[in-house]
Amino acid sequence: xxxxxxxxxxxxxxxxxxxxxxxxxxxxxxxxxxxxxxxxxxxxxxxxxxxxxxxxxxxxxxxxxxxxxxxxxxxxxxxxxxxxxxxxxxxxxxxxxxxxxxxxxxxxxx
Amino acid sequence: xxxxxxxxxxxxxxxxxxxxxxxxxxxxxxxxxxxxxxxxxxxxxxxxxxxxxxxxxxxxxxxxxxxxxxxxxxxxxxxxxxxxxxxxxxxxxxxxxxxxxxxxxxxxxxxxxxxx
Numbered sequence: 339x340x341x342x343x344x345x346x347x348x349x350x351x352x353x354x355x356x357x358x359x360x361x362x363x364x365x366x367x368x369x370x371x372x373x374x375x376x377x378x379x380x381x382x383x384x385x386x387x388x389x390x391x392x393x394x395x396x397x398x399x400x401x402x403x404x405x406x407x408x409x410x411x412x413x414x415x416x417x418x419x420x421x422x423x424x425x426x427x428x429x430x431x432x433x434x435x436x437x438x439x440x441x442x443x444x445x446x447x448x
Numbered sequence: 449x450x451x452x453x454x455x456x457x458x459x460x461x462x463x464x465x466x467x468x469x470x471x472x473x474x475x476x477x478x479x480x481x482x483x484x485x486x487x488x489x490x491x492x493x494x495x496x497x498x499x500x501x502x503x504x505x506x507x508x509x510x511x512x513x514x515x516x517x518x519x520x521x522x523x524x525x526x527x528x529x530x531x532x533x534x535x536x537x538x539x540x541x542x543x544x545x546x547x548x549x550x551x552x553x554x555x556x557x558x559x560x561x562x563x564x
Contacts, residue, residue, distance in 0.1 A: 344491075371552065380454075380541050380555035381492070426491060434480065434497070436543075436553060441491040 341365060344427055344439030352447050354416050359442045361427030362409040370410045371436070372401055373426040381426055384412075417446045451475055452544050454556030462564055463534060469527045469559045471542030477522040478544035482553065483515070486539040498525050532563045 343362045351357055361370065369388045373381035385394050387403035387410060394401045398421075400413040414421055427439040451474040459467055471481055480499050484492040496512075498504040498519035506512045514536075516528040525544075529536055539560050543553040 378539075378558065378560065380452075380543075380557045382555070383552055386552060434545075435494060436482065437494065438484075438492045443489070 341431065341437050342427055342429055342439035344442055346442060347440060348443045348445075350445045350447065351417055353418055355446075357414050357417060357444070359412045359414075359425055359427075359444075360409070361411065361439050363429065364408065365429075365431075366407050367429035367431070368407070369430050370403060370407075371428045372410070372412050373428060373438075375424040375426060375441075414444075417444075419446045419448045422446050452478075452542065452554045452556040454542055454559055456559060457557060458560045458562075460562045460564065461532065464531055465563075466528055466530045467532055467561060469529075469540055469542070469561075471525045471527070471544065471556055473523045473544045473546075473554070476544075476546045476554075478525070479522065479547055480545045480553075481519055481525040482543045482545075483517060483525075483527050484541045484543070486541060486558075488539075492541060495527075529561065532561070534563045537561055537563045 345360050371386045372384045375381040385401045390405045390407045392403040398415045402411045422445050425442045428436045431437045453472045455470045483495045485495050486492045494507050495510045496504045496506045498517050500519050500522050504517035519525040539558050541558040543555045545553040
């Protein structure tokens with residue numbers, strides 16, 4: 339059973355389009371993280387959301403944490419080819435472990 | 449920022465060989481280190497959690513005799529894949545967390561293991 343359901347699993351869009359990636363769970367998380375991973379490298383932390391209803395912005399990326407702290411979303415505005423990569427949501431579980439979602443593979447065509 | 453170094457970055461070896469992967473925290477003391485495995489086009493799956501000076505805690509389905517983890521110091525953890533077989537071929541990633549549990553964990557760049 340996947341604790342964190344991430345969707346879509348794959349997304350191929352044109353440069354300039356907007357997109358949203360969702361991360362859902364039936365469990366409450368104390369915090370959720372979003373990572374981006376390039377092939378052959380470790381994941382790089384983009385943001386951590388902690389407070390229910392929180393919204394954080396990182397240039398063209400907007401992150402939301404659900405009021406109940408069970409879900410989160412990542413919205414990218416005007417996607418660029420440089421945004422291509424694997425986006426992973428992750429949540430703190432059992433007080434110290436990090437559990438990852440299945441990931442969303444994004445491909446932005448020029 | 450905090451840096452975690454993983455070595456080697458890529459290893460190819462024959463079936464039956466044991467392979468050791470090192471994970472070092474370069475500028476902080478890592479009280480807890482995590483080992484993940486990632487198969488192609490899949491997400492990271494937690495294998496085990498190790499705390500300095502104590503035995504590692506393995507996730508369900510991960511063979512502790514197959515994947516030996518040692519966390520002998522606050523800056524070094526090692527994962528040894530014993531008698532590796534082709535099905536052990538994967539991308540292995542470590543991460544480390546310091547004393548402050550409110551701080552995020554820091555990831556290494558991973559080790560690509562290919563068993564022939």
